[in-house]
Amino acid sequence: MYRTMIKGLFACMLGISSALVLTLSAASAVHASGTIKIGSFLALTGPASFLGDPELKTLQMYVGEINQKGGVLGKKLELVYYDTSGKAKVAKDVVKRLIKKDRVDLIVGGSTSGTTLAVIDIVEREKIPFISLAGSIRIIKPVKKWVFKTPHTDRMAAAKIFEDMKKRNISKVALITGNGGFDKSGHAQCLDLAPKYGINIVADESYNNADTDMTTQLTKIRATDAKAILNFGFGKAPAIVTKNVRQLGIKLPLYQSHGVASKKFIELAGDAANGVRLPAAALIVAEQLPDNDPQKPVLLSYKKKYEAKYGPVSTFGGHAYDGLFIAVEAIKRAGCVDKAKVRDEIEKTKGFVGTGGVFNMGPDDHLGLGLDAFKMVEIENGAWKLLY
Amino acid sequence: MYEQLLQYLITGITVGSAYALVGLGFAIIYNASDVVNFAQGEFVMIGAMSAIFLNAAGIPYVLSIALAVAITAAVGMALEKFAIEPARNASVVSTIIITIGASILLRGAALLIWGKDIYGLKPFTGEETIHIGPATLLPQNLWVMGCTAVSVFLVKYFFDRTRTGKAILACSYNKRAAYLVGINVKKMLLISYGLSACLGAVAGILIAPITFFTYNAGVMLGLKGFSAAILGGMGNPMGAVAGGLMLGLLESIGAGLISSGYKDAIAFIIILLVLFLKPSGLFGKSSWERV
Amino acid sequence: MRLLGLGIFAAVIAILPLLFPENYYVTVVGVTMFFNVILAVGLNLFMGYAGQISLGHAAFFGLGAYSSAILTTKFGFNPWLAMGAGVALVWIVSYLVAKPILRLKGHYLAMATLGFGIIIHIFLVQYDTLTGGPDGLSSIPELSIFGWPINSDLRWYAVSATVMLLSILFSLNIVASRHGRALQAVHGSEVAAETMGIDTSRVKVHIFVISAVMAAVTGSLFVHEQAFISPDSCSFFFSIELVTMVVLGGMASTFGAVFGAAILTYLPEFLVVFQDFKVLIFGGILMFIMIFLPEGLFVGLCRLFTHFKQEQKECLTS
Numbered sequence: 001m002y003r004t005m006i007k008g009l010f011a012c013m014l015g016i017s018s019a020l021v022l023t024l025s026a027a028s029a030v031h032a033s034g035t036i037k038i039g040s041f042l043a044l045t046g047p048a049s050f051l052g053d054p055e056l057k058t059l060q061m062y063v064g065e066i067n068q069k070g071g072v073l074g075k076k077l078e079l080v081y082y083d084t085s086g087k088a089k090v091a092k093d094v095v096k097r098l099i100k101k102d103r104v105d106l107i108v109g110g111s112t113s114g115t116t117l118a119v120i121d122i123v124e125r126e127k128i129p130f131i132s133l134a135g136s137i138r139i140i141k142p143v144k145k146w147v148f149k150t151p152h153t154d155r156m157a158a159a160k161i162f163e164d165m166k167k168r169n170i171s172k173v174a175l176i177t178g179n180g181g182f183d184k185s186g187h188a189q190c191l192d193l194a195p196k197y198g199i200n201i202v203a204d205e206s207y208n209n210a211d212t213d214m215t216t217q218l219t220k221i222r223a224t225d226a227k228a229i230l231n232f233g234f235g236k237a238p239a240i241v242t243k244n245v246r247q248l249g250i251k252l253p254l255y256q257s258h259g260v261a262s263k264k265f266i267e268l269a270g271d272a273a274n275g276v277r278l279p280a281a282a283l284i285v286a287e288q289l290p291d292n293d294p295q296k297p298v299l300l301s302y303k304k305k306y307e308a309k310y311g312p313v314s315t316f317g318g319h320a321y322d323g324l325f326i327a328v329e330a331i332k333r334a335g336c337v338d339k340a341k342v343r344d345e346i347e348k349t350k351g352f353v354g355t356g357g358v359f360n361m362g363p364d365d366h367l368g369l370g371l372d373a374f375k376m377v378e379i380e381n382g383a384w385k386l387l388y
Numbered sequence: 389m390y391e392q393l394l395q396y397l398i399t400g401i402t403v404g405s406a407y408a409l410v411g412l413g414f415a416i417i418y419n420a421s422d423v424v425n426f427a428q429g430e431f432v433m434i435g436a437m438s439a440i441f442l443n444a445a446g447i448p449y450v451l452s453i454a455l456a457v458a459i460t461a462a463v464g465m466a467l468e469k470f471a472i473e474p475a476r477n478a479s480v481v482s483t484i485i486i487t488i489g490a491s492i493l494l495r496g497a498a499l500l501i502w503g504k505d506i507y508g509l510k511p512f513t514g515e516e517t518i519h520i521g522p523a524t525l526l527p528q529n530l531w532v533m534g535c536t537a538v539s540v541f542l543v544k545y546f547f548d549r550t551r552t553g554k555a556i557l558a559c560s561y562n563k564r565a566a567y568l569v570g571i572n573v574k575k576m577l578l579i580s581y582g583l584s585a586c587l588g589a590v591a592g593i594l595i596a597p598i599t600f601f602t603y604n605a606g607v608m609l610g611l612k613g614f615s616a617a618i619l620g621g622m623g624n625p626m627g628a629v630a631g632g633l634m635l636g637l638l639e640s641i642g643a644g645l646i647s648s649g650y651k652d653a654i655a656f657i658i659i660l661l662v663l664f665l666k667p668s669g670l671f672g673k674s675s676w677e678r679v
Numbered sequence: 680m681r682l683l684g685l686g687i688f689a690a691v692i693a694i695l696p697l698l699f700p701e702n703y704y705v706t707v708v709g710v711t712m713f714f715n716v717i718l719a720v721g722l723n724l725f726m727g728y729a730g731q732i733s734l735g736h737a738a739f740f741g742l743g744a745y746s747s748a749i750l751t752t753k754f755g756f757n758p759w760l761a762m763g764a765g766v767a768l769v770w771i772v773s774y775l776v777a778k779p780i781l782r783l784k785g786h787y788l789a790m791a792t793l794g795f796g797i798i799i800h801i802f803l804v805q806y807d808t809l810t811g812g813p814d815g816l817s818s819i820p821e822l823s824i825f826g827w828p829i830n831s832d833l834r835w836y837a838v839s840a841t842v843m844l845l846s847i848l849f850s851l852n853i854v855a856s857r858h859g860r861a862l863q864a865v866h867g868s869e870v871a872a873e874t875m876g877i878d879t880s881r882v883k884v885h886i887f888v889i890s891a892v893m894a895a896v897t898g899s900l901f902v903h904e905q906a907f908i909s910p911d912s913c914s915f916f917f918s919i920e921l922v923t924m925v926v927l928g929g930m931a932s933t934f935g936a937v938f939g940a941a942i943l944t945y946l947p948e949f950l951v952v953f954q955d956f957k958v959l960i961f962g963g964i965l966m967f968i969m970i971f972l973p974e975g976l977f978v979g980l981c982r983l984f985t986h987f988k989q990e991q992k993e994c995l996t997s
Binding site: 424477479480481485486489490491497499500611614615618656660664 | 726732779780782783784785786787789790791793794795797798801802805915919922923926927930955956957958959960961962963964965966967969970971973974975
């Protein structure tokens with residue numbers, strides 16, 4: 001008897017306190033309408049934080065710079081962002097929060113493919129222009145009306161790698177990938193594309209991204225007749241794979257994906273990184289581009305600004321630069337922040353020179369980059385070397 | 389076939405050594421205080437990250453390692469002093485949640501102090517590959533195995549031969565009785581946590597040159613260490629060591645001979661089977677219930 | 680009288696969306712909280728009342744969720760039929776694993792349930808032709824009740840709140856039944872319960888299956904609400920979170936579980952403003968509560984309250 005009353009009382013207290021919180025938040029939800037709100041959700045903590053971290057820094061830096069120059073359409077930009085820890089469920093929650101609580105005008109974000117794919121349904125339902133910063137081809141294929149992206153796809157990376165292998169007359173390849181979304185998606189694209197390039201996948205090994213050692217998988221690969229090893233992954237695992245390959249004395253050419261296109265990879269893998277080939281955005285080899293390359297000035301300017309403030313650039317921050325400026329240009333062309341108009345203008349993006357390449361979007365291409373936007377790079381004496 | 393198997397064994401023992409040290413840490417704390425310390429993996433991370441950063445700050449290699457172990461030990465003792473001791477009347481599940489809270493807190497602190505980047509430590513002695521028959525290994529693999537063996541031996545010596553070690557054992561059998569014969573129970577608990585944290589730090593520093601560390605790298609190692617301790621039989625330190633080595637070998641051989649994608653699943657299935665056959669682990673004492 | 684607390688709780692839940700129909704914390708986070716409450720109340724039956732531990736509960740949630748997702752998207756099942764199939768699957772799986780797993784005690788039980796959860800998770804990640812791998816499955820069709828589609832936040836609020844209240848009612852009834860008393864006897868001492876003529880292993884298996892089925896139903900609802908599922912929604916970390924909800928609120932108290940689930944749902948939402956500090960603060964709060972109120976927030980506060988009222992003998996169980 002007593003205890004039920006007490007329980008009731010507590011239930012009441014719970015109700016009252018939540019009601020209080022709600023009124024408070026309702027008060028703060030009335031936002032200044034004088035700004036253009038750009039929402040973002042990034043992997044700022046967790047294993048994918050090395051993607052989200054440069055992305056956020058880039059967004060913050062350029063939003064600040066644009067505002068200093070007077071904003072867009074006479075309005076200041078306001079960046080609202082949340083951390084997803086790279087988790088799909090969290091991404092879904094924070095995107096709802098961006099749309100329903102913060103009422104953002106458009107979204108630029110989604111560091112990982114998993115978090116992006118998780119929110120596509122809701123973005124489509126709520127009709128918000130969304131530029132993703134993640135790699136998977138599933139994001140834009142089939143085309144979704146409100147969803148765009150700036151990074152090269154995993155399919156392009158696989159194609160670029162296979163192209164290079166063909167040039168070197170390699171037809172038997174051992175594939176080794178992690179268990180993350182990026183890895184698995186790249187793995188699927190490799191298996192799908194290989195026959196088209198006449199490449200035979202002779203070993204298909206997998207590891208857990210938190211593993212400390214991959215020599216077992218590589219020992220298995222060593223026993224096959226593979227002529228090259230392809231590792232699709234990001235974070236610390238590809239660095240461990242690279243070191244393990246050298247430790248086992250495997251002399252085969254080693255290919256990595258664009259997931260390792262940051263200085264950190266070379267630093268971690270050390271001498272073992274030499275000779276590794278990978279497809280990457282032009283950003284990491286900006287200085288080596290010919291002077292008539294249209295991307296060169298954009299790349300050097302981004303690199304200079306970013307490095308002056310935060311240290312070495314990675315291509316991931318570059319994707320955020322592309323996303324932000326494609327959005328800003330579209331808003332300028334639309335002349336307002338009406339979501340449907342901004343979406344239409346994003347789709348009409350033509351000849352936009354970004355860090356990832358020259359973007360030419362269209363109704364059936366929400367990325368707008370060709371295979372030439374990827375550069376083939378080899379690591380030589382601990383530095384990137386542009387091959388072609 | 390044979391040449392591959394040898395390589396799998398080397399890999400398995402190296403990885404298993406780290407699990408063994410973490411598992412040993414679990415067992416020591418469990419013995420002393422009946423607490424399953426889910427922050428054990430965080431000790432590994434703190435040890436490795438401190439060593440990496442102290443070394444990067446210009447402190448000599450050996451000194452930075454020693455300091456890192458000391459820092460981790462201090463964190464372990466602080467955990468006992470400020471979280472476990474005040475909650476000594478809490479139920480087992482409540483203390484588990486406290487240690488989970490502690491692990492989240494430590495991870496949060498590491499995130500603030502060291503950021504989100506990935507770091508590596510340079511190997512103890514060179515990176516020249518050593519060939520043993522058809523298999524290869526790095527000097528660091530030998531360091532991992534050797535230092536683990538020495539650590540395990542020292543721990544065994546400590547509990548078997550020294551007064552303090554025996555006093556801790558006495559606490560683990562019956563705290564009240566230990567108190568009555570004049571053992572300073574609080575101090576013994578503090579020492580156990582410190583020792584356990586030390587072992588975690590050693591594990592982290594040993595494998596830091598082989599693998600790499602981030603602020604959240606402790607989670608998986610903690611989980612594997614817990615599995616090792618359970619497999620060997622909770623409360624039996626040498627069982628935990630055996631459990632760790634077995635777990636490492638299971639993973640490596642499972643990945644090599646069956647499937648690398650399902651290697652962790654294979655390891656856990658075998659642990660489950662072992663538990664179904666021996667409900668208190670391989671080397672654990674069977675439990676009974678007091679009515 | 681026994682249901683007074685539930686009645687007030689229901690009233691508050693019913694009034695909130697009327698006052699704040701568009702509020703994010705009510706209609707969006709509210710639904711997440713209701714799902715968590717169902718899971719926590721279910722797990723509490725197993726942990727709080729039967730005195731067992733499960734670090735793999737998210738696996739049942741995941742099996743329910745994935746059954747719905749796979750059957751509706753890949754095989755064109757009707758969502759309700761898929762939910763039924765998911766529940767049946769979890770019923771069978773939980774019954775099969777219950778027998779050997781529940782022979783284990785304490786930390787060994789924790790390990791076995793943890794292992795079970797991880798095995799299911801690895802399967803969901805690796806078997807990607809069926810499960811979509813780490814990226815999961817999306818575009819899961821919406822649920823409708825007799826032609827009434829559940830397609831807005833408010834409708835989901837209503838549906839999930841109803842299911843939650845039913846599950847609380849169900850839990851309160853179980854606890855008050857003969858079955859519930861048997862459970863508590865098992866919690867007190869299994870040997871003693873055996874000698875009193877209680878078939879302890881049957882009681883434990885029973886409650887384990889009930890708890891798993893509740894998780895499966897929640898998983899299935901969750902998947903339709905989110906229209907998306909990926910393995911990290913049912914990982915080891917989610918299992919730990921569920922245990923934390925139960926313990927944080929207070930074991931062996933249905934409203935404790937409700938309380939715990941509410942806190943663990945809303946706390947991270949409010950900590951978002953602290954950016955990088957949120958992990959540290961969250962861990963700190965968790966430790967603080969458990970150190971100073973080791974019986975859990977709800978039960979602990981309850982006790983303080985009765986202490987204050989000089990009524991120490993009441994308010995311990997249920």
